[in-house]
Structures are given as structure tokens and as C-alpha cells.
């Protein structure tokens with residue numbers, strides 16, 4: 001029997017995997033995992049499908065005309081690395097870009113390798129899933145707490161009031177809040193007399209089990225939260241408590257939200273003023289309460305404002321850094337503290353993208369500008385791209401056009417075990433071993449967990465002879481790229497790839513972390529890698545504990561309630577308060593239990609059953625357009641058009657349609673035979689790369705204006 005964490009989503013459930021030879025016999029939940037306590041979802045079992053998938057690549061591929069040929073690791077790595085180094089030398093650093101995809105976060109070796117890669121490339125052409133996801137939240141936290149890695153999480157297991165905005169954790173299993181078994185944990189809030197309220201344009205699976213569901217017009221959470229904060233001041237509900245001496249900007253927030261009475265925001269949000277007032281009272285009066293917003297509040301036009309005001313509301317109610325409120329973790333691998341100590345905290349607006357002038361945020365450019373940076377002529381044009389664990393052709397707005405742009409690259413190198421909609425444009429594809437064939441420990445997600453725990457995951461199956469991990473691939477590429485820059489860079493890369501190897505990095509982080517044994521002692525108390533490895537189910541480090549004011553990393557060591565750019569953005573929203581609301585339909589996204597972003601659709605066990613890429617539409621919107629349930633409809637936006645089947649339901653509010661992302665699979669030249677049989681259509685043909693959340697550069701994927709008619 002083997003024990004390890006599931007790498008597929010942020011819940012990091014502990015698994016019990018039974019193997020026989022090189023086969024997986026069974027996968028169950030590990031009841032002794034201190035965080036997941038036996039919980040797992042149907043996706044865990046699909047790790048078996050992934051392991052066995054004949055379409056999963058095992059050997060490097062090199063482009064040959066329109067097709068690919070298998071090539072030896074050493075030859076391909078040397079060639080790709082050298083060509084990257086040469087292009088960098090010939091055209092400058094900006095010409096070599098990178099896209100780091102979501103699973104980079106779920107893979108220790110890929111994460112560390114990616115850090116080394118970025119350090120070696122030192123390019124401003126840095127892209128990742130952050131600007132399709134949590135960019136606004138990280139920017140708001142950077143401004144407020146001084147680090148983009150300091151994100152408070154709801155103290156879920158003790159809270160008595162949870163206000164969920166734009167998240168469906170019962171299906172997504174939670175995000176920026178690691179808490180496996182979300183359904184049980186939410187039900188426990190109610191069982192101890194607390195309340196759960198969901199604000200969402202769709203009555204989601206989470207809303208179904210909540211005490212209350214409130215419909216909101218997509219893209220208007222900034223108005224709603226400004227009104228909530230307004231009421232806190234107006235009705236005398238503000239209780240700053242213990243943190244008062246550590247706060248800056250309370251009066252500025254009061255002034256900035258003064259115009260946003262709930263009576264004035266009602267026409268924007270669709271939420272009655274009385275509901276906003278009642279929610280403000282519930283949050284302020286809860287003995288432990290939290291506002292929690294996720295993807296629906298980030299990938300929309302008020303993303304940064306919403307992320308900021310969500311924390312402002314928590315702080316004004318005295319809910320930050322107290323049990324049952326929102327808290328910072330005390331992780332064994334204290335990456336946030338490391339970021340602070342090494343000065344790796346962020347910046348925003350230090351440079352701009354070449355073509356559109358979009359500001360960088362936390363060192364990255366918006367993924368939505370990647371295509372134009374490749375295709376627009378000019379000196380700093382992107383000529384080479386490395387993708388690591390990403391499928392931006394399906395994940396980024398106007399992904400279809402991004403796909404065409406990728407075809408114009410002089411060199412594209414992908415680290416991925418599938419030949420898919422993105423990697424089919426690569427010149428080299430380097431497939432790492434599968435998740436069960438490598439050691440892992442999670443660097444990021446324990447730091448966002450509702451309980452302090454840590455776990456090491458040894459490999460479950462021996463990797464085939466001659467195969468490579470993400471770490472092996474990336475560190476080798478880094479060494480080859482550095483060689484093109486001369487002997488000094490080559491030596492540095494050689495040393496760095498040794499010093500940062502996954503086990504060494506883990507040992508160092510563990511020992512120097514808050515639960516660590518320190519660097520010297522061999523037999524002392526505290527965590528070491530050996531102790532961690534000796535605990536197959538992980539180690540429980542207890543409930544979350546207050547950490548403020550010690551953690552605050554801003555210049556004056558105070559929490560900034562009123563960052564200037566956020567105030568300015570809110571002032572701009574104020575001008576819309578009286579304006580008439582646009583008519584017509586808007587599109588939002590959704591996730592399904594048996595999907596994982598753009599991949600895992602090649603798993604037979606996850607894809608069986610009814611078609612899931614369907615457009616949800618309210619009966620009144622369907623009736624007005626002569627659309628019958630199950631019919632095929634044509635959805636059209638400024639950016640593009642797709643045809644999908646429709647499902648008529650009052651789950652979505654009138655005026656809103658919902659379509660999941662990650663679909664739009666292709667047959668050849670991609671090689672995902674199961675996915676190609678249930679292709680669906682890509683919602684990101686409809687999303688518009690020209691519309692960005694202005695502060696963080698995050699794509700506005702929610703609230704996209706569309707027209708829907710019966711397909712011709």
C-alpha cells in the first residue's frame with residue numbers, strides 16, 4: 001500500500017493507492033490524513049486512467065514538417081536549450097517568453113524548475129495562469145499586507161458565518177482555501193448553528209446546501225462589496241478590535257465607499273438593499289465570520305476592487321486573524337515568509353507590454369496579450385516560447401487566435417505529457433513522468449489550508465527506465481540555455497540546479513520554517529525531511545493561529561486598508577452608479593466535478609455519461625428566442641462564435657448564460673483520442689482578450705456580452 005497526496009486540485013486529498021507491479025489496483029481516500037480524513041472525489045480514481053493512458057507521451061517529440069518524430073532525450077534537450085539560448089542572444093531577453101500553467105503549482109519539481117527557468121531567462125515576457133485566475137486577489141493582498149503570497153483563508157472549521165462570492169467549492173473542492181471534503185465542512189458550519197450564504201449568478205451546488213442564495217449580476221461584486229462596507233460604517237457596525245493600531249486608511253475607505261449606499265447599487269447588482277444590510281449585520285455580529293470570494297470575483301471587471309473590499313469588510317468587522325474569521329496559516333514550508341525574507345515581494349506597473357501598454361502585475365504580463373506580442377512586428381517581438389504544464393489555447397481568451405499566433409513562433413518548447421491543442425504547435429515536447437511516478441511535497445497549498453498540516457508524497461510506481469521528471473527536464477534546459485551565455489552563466493546554472501534540487505530545497509525550507517528543527521541540530525525537536533518522510537499520512541500541526549501583526553510586510557508595517565490605485569478604481573466605478581444598465585445576455589463560466597480545467601478529458605472514467613459542455617439558459621431568455629431545451633444554439637460575442645447544446649434551467653438568473661471552460665478538443669494533430677470523442681466547444685473562443693481587469697491585467701472571463709440564437 002502506498003500513501004500520497006492527490007495532485008489534481010487544491011484540496012490535496014490524502015490517497016491510499018494499491019499497486020501490483022506497474023499497475024494501479026485501487027485508489028481510496030487515506031483516512032489518516034490529518035486534513036482530508038479519508039475524503040476523495042471521482043477525479044482521484046482517474047489517476048489510474050492517466051497512468052495507463054496510451055495517448056500520454058513517454059518520449060520527447062521533435063517537429064518534423066507537419067508531424068512529429070520521437071527523438072532521444074539528450075539530443076532533444078541539448079538542441080532545444082541551445083536554440084533558446086541562441087535566440088535570446090540574437091534578439092534579446094524579451095524575445096524569449098514563458099507560460100507557466102496551473103499544474104506547475106501542483107508539482108514540486110516543476111515549480112522549482114520554473115523558478116530557475118525564470119531566473120535564467122530574466123525576461124519581461126512572463127505569462128502564467130495567474131492572469132487567468134487569482135491575479136486580482138494576489139495584487140490586493142500585496143497592497144494590503146505587503147506580499148502577494150500572504151493570502152488569508154477562512155478559518156472554515158470554526159467559522160459561524162461564511163459569505164461565499166463567485167465560488168462553487170462543493171464542485172471545485174475549494175481554491176485559495178485548501179479544505180478537502182468541502183461539502184461536509186460547509187454542512188458542519190450549519191450543524192454548529194452557523195450560516196452559509198452564497199452570492200452567485202447561478203444557484204450552484206454550493207448554493208443548494210447554503211442557508212441563503214443571492215443572485216448577483218455578473219461583474220458587479222465591486223458595487224456589492226462597496227455597499228456592504230458602506231453599511232458597516234453607516235450603521236455603526238465597525239469593530240476594529242485588537243488590530244486597530246496596525247491599520248492604516250480606515251477613514252479613506254469610509255470616504256471612498258460613502259457614495260455606494262445599497263439603495264444606489266441595487267440597480268447594478270440586482271441585490272435588494274435590505275439584503276445587503278442584513279448581510280452586513282450577519283458578518284459584523286458573527287462570532288467568527290468570513291467573506292470568501294474566488295474565481296467569479298477575480299476574472300471579472302471589478303476583480304481587484306472585489307478582492308480588496310472583501311478583506312476590508314473582514315477587517316472592519318474584526319474578523320481578520322481571529323479563530324472563525326479569516327486567518328493566515330503557519331505552514332511548515334513557509335514560502336510567504338521566504339518571499340518576504342528574500343525581498344521577492346512584488347511590484348505593479350514597473351513596465352508595460354510592448355504592443356498594448358498593459359501594466360505588469362507582480363512581475364507578469366497579462367496572458368491575454370501573449371498573441372499580439374508574438375504577431376506584432378518590432379524589435380522585442382516574442383520569437384520563442386516555453387510552456388510548462390499549460391494549455392493556453394483552451395485556457396486563455398481568444399485561445400483560437402493564440403493558437404494561430406503560436407504557429408508563427410520561431411521556436412516553441414513545451415513540457416507536457418500530452419500532445420494537445422497547445423503543444424501541437426511546439427517544436428519540441430518534453431513529457432515528464434506521470435504524477436504517480438515521482439516524489440512530491442506541496443509548496444503552495446499547505447500555506448492556504450484551513451488547518452496547518454504537512455505531507456510528503458513518495459512515488460507510488462517506479463518510473464520507466466530513462467524517463468525524466470519535470471525537474472530533470474527544466475534543470476537540463478536551464479543548463480543548456482545558460483551555456484549559450486558563456487562559461488560564467490553556465491557555472492552558475494550548474495550550481496543552482498544542484499542547490500535547488502527538490503529534496504534539498506525541501507530540507508532547507510522545512511528546517512528554517514516555523515515548525516523546523518533549525519539548520520544545526522541533528523537530533524533536536526522540530527521538522528526535518530527525514531521526519532516528514534517517516535510520516536506516511538502527513539503531520540498535523542494544529543488549527544490556524546493568530547499571526548498578526550508580525551507578518552505584515554508593508555513599508556510602514558501596517559495593513560493598508562486604502563491602497564491608492566484601489567481607491568482610484570473605486571472612484572471610477574462611482575461614475576457608473578446612475579448610468580442605465582446594458583441590456584442583453586452575459587456569459588459566465590462553471591466547473592463540473594469530473595473535469596480539471598483543460599485536461600483530464602482523456603480519462604474514460606471521467607468523460608462517460610451525458611455531455612457536459614452545455615449552455616445553461618433561463619426559461620424566459622429561451623422563450624423569447626424560440627429556443628427549446630436540448631437544441632443546438634449559436635453563441636456569439638465580439639470575439640467569436642461557438643455552437644453548443646442548450647439546457648434550459650432557472651438555476652441561472654435571467655439575462656445570464658453559463659458555459660464551462662476547458663473544452664474544444666481537436667482530433668489530429670492533437671493526440672487525445674478520448675477527449676476528441678467528446679470535444680465540446682471552447683468558451684474561450686467567446687472571451688475577449690481586449691477586455692482586461694485594469695489593475696492586475698487579469699482576463700475578464702465572466703460577464704462577457706453575448707447573443708444566443710437557434711443554430712442554423
Ligand SMILES: Nc1nc2c(c(=O)[nH]1)N[C@H]1C(S)=C(S)[C@@H](COP(=O)(O)OP(=O)(O)OC[C@H]3O[C@@H](n4cnc5c(=O)[nH]c(N)nc54)[C@H](O)[C@@H]3O)O[C@H]1N2
Nearest residue numbers: 101102103129132133389390391392395415589597598661
Ligand atoms: N473561460 C474560462 N477560462 C479559464 C477559466 C475559467 O474559469 N473560464 N479558468 C482559468 C483558470 S482558474 C486556470 S488555473 C487556467 C488553467 O489553464 P492552464 O494553465 O492552461 O492549465 P490546464 O488547463 O490545467 O492545463 C494543464 C496542462 O498541463 C499538463 N500537465 C498536467 N500535469 C502536468 C505535470 O505534472 N507536468 C507537466 N509538465 N504538465 C502537466 C496537461 O497535460 C495540460 O496540457 O484556465 C483558466 N481559463
Ligand SMILES: Nc1nc2c(c(=O)[nH]1)N[C@H]1C(S)=C(S)[C@@H](COP(=O)(O)OP(=O)(O)OC[C@H]3O[C@@H](n4cnc5c(=O)[nH]c(N)nc54)[C@H](O)[C@@H]3O)O[C@H]1N2
Nearest residue numbers: 166167168172175218219294295296591592595596597702
Ligand atoms: N472539478 C473541478 N475542480 C476544479 C477545477 C476544475 O476545472 N474542475 N479547477 C480548479 C481551479 S484551477 C480553480 S481556480 C478553482 C476555482 O474554484 P471556484 O472559484 O469555486 O470555481 P467555479 O466553480 O468556476 O465557481 C465560480 C463561480 O462564480 C460564479 N460567477 C461568475 N461570475 C460571477 C460574478 O460576476 N460574481 C459572482 N459573485 N459570481 C460569479 C459562477 O457562476 C460560478 O458558480 O477550481 C479548481 N477545482
Ligand code: SF4
Nearest residue numbers: 006009012013041044
Ligand atoms: S478533491 Fe478530488 S481532485 Fe481534488 S485533491 Fe481531492 S481527490 Fe484529488
Ligand SMILES: [Mo]
Nearest residue numbers: 102129133134
Ligand atoms: Mo485556477
